[in-house]
Amino acid sequence: MLALGKLLELTLAGREPAEKTQLTVDGVRMRWLTEGALEVRPPEVRDNGLDLLLSAGIHGNETAPIELLDRLLQAIARGEIKPRARILFLFGNPGAMRTGARFVEEDLNRLFNGRHETSSGPEALRACELEHLAETFFSPPERTRLHYDLHTAIRGSKIEQFALYPYKEGRAHSRNELARLRAAGMEAVLLQNKPSIVFSAYTYDKLGAEAFTLELGKARPFGQNGGVNVERLELRLQQIIEGTESPLAEASLDGLQLFSVAREVIKHSDAFILHLPADVENFCELPKGYLLAQDTGKTRWIIEEEGARIIFPNPKVKNGLRAGMIIEPARALALA
Numbered sequence: 001m002l003a004l005g006k007l008l009e010l011t012l013a014g015r016e017p018a019e020k021t022q023l024t025v026d027g028v029r030m031r032w033l034t035e036g037a038l039e040v041r042p043p044e045v046r047d048n049g050l051d052l053l054l055s056a057g058i059h060g061n062e063t064a065p066i067e068l069l070d071r072l073l074q075a076i077a078r079g080e081i082k083p084r085a086r087i088l089f090l091f092g093n094p095g096a097m098r099t100g101a102r103f104v105e106e107d108l109n110r111l112f113n114g115r116h117e118t119s120s121g122p123e124a125l126r127a128c129e130l131e132h133l134a135e136t137f138f139s140p141p142e143r144t145r146l147h148y149d150l151h152t153a154i155r156g157s158k159i160e161q162f163a164l165y166p167y168k169e170g171r172a173h174s175r176n177e178l179a180r181l182r183a184a185g186m187e188a189v190l191l192q193n194k195p196s197i198v199f200s201a202y203t204y205d206k207l208g209a210e211a212f213t214l215e216l217g218k219a220r221p222f223g224q225n226g227g228v229n230v231e232r233l234e235l236r237l238q239q240i241i242e243g244t245e246s247p248l249a250e251a252s253l254d255g256l257q258l259f260s261v262a263r264e265v266i267k268h269s270d271a272f273i274l275h276l277p278a279d280v281e282n283f284c285e286l287p288k289g290y291l292l293a294q295d296t297g298k299t300r301w302i303i304e305e306e307g308a309r310i311i312f313p314n315p316k317v318k319n320g321l322r323a324g325m326i327i328e329p330a331r332a333l334a335l336a
């Protein structure tokens, strides 16, 4: 197999490849761009006009998605997967991947949409670099832009696999993309209703891509991901890469639960207390009137929403960051 197919191995070893460009037996050009970044370009006659950004390892300990991208890339390098799309593979936080940690100094996925400018350190530099890599990749005009940023969660979840769909004022969420997510095995989609500072929000808002954060199960170390079943997603990604998907307009949304964000719980101070057991699962229901959290002064988070649930509860985040999201079933839906 070509050396560039071993992007994961190179990245974990902190090594640069001797040759930066290689051609597969199938005529696909692979180009190493920088640490953890590799562009795949199909032969021109086969190019179907899709630019697909696949990222994982934005959190270094979320290994199932990293292993998934590694399998796809190795299959391309061996000529077994025959791309018709242009692809950018990104391993987000190599330093954290090497130590098996979520991050080195700060959460990389809170530094996009320019937020890295207000910070310094390895993650701020990397967020800036990832923004530039994505911007350059998506710069050719009149092509279709799609980004999946793959993650696993800190805790177990009542709904194992779900997507978060970013928000931009005046832009409707796409029915076809929801159908594609359903076909890829996602059981729920959380529709954001305000701008955000995560990677998928950057590519959605600033680069015009259809972009999603995908949550695939619980985070585990490399080699211990037997419990995370990514078969449907892997198959669908392969079909997207090879341009062999069945038409999306006919695909059904059946079985896809849609939620919207009711409120983000922001931790303001060290006095923040979250009134949930440490092992609470994502999508756990919250009864009306429940005191979810409290913070300095008189700040109280009391559940008012019908059908409320919690996701990503984490009282250990830095002050000023999201310590959880209260979500509710999505009501009026304007899909494009």
Ligand SMILES: O=C(O)CCC(=O)N[C@@H](CCC(=O)O)C(=O)O
Pocket: 059, 109, 151, 152, 153, 154, 155, 164, 198, 200, 213, 312, 313, 314
């Ligand atoms: O399990 C958790 O608490 C976090 C899992 C995770 O990393 N989720 C992403 C979601 C990004 C988004 O809001 O689109 C994150 O928190 O960065």
Ligand SMILES: [Zn+2]
Pocket: 058, 059, 062, 151, 152, 153
């Ligand atoms: Zn993550």
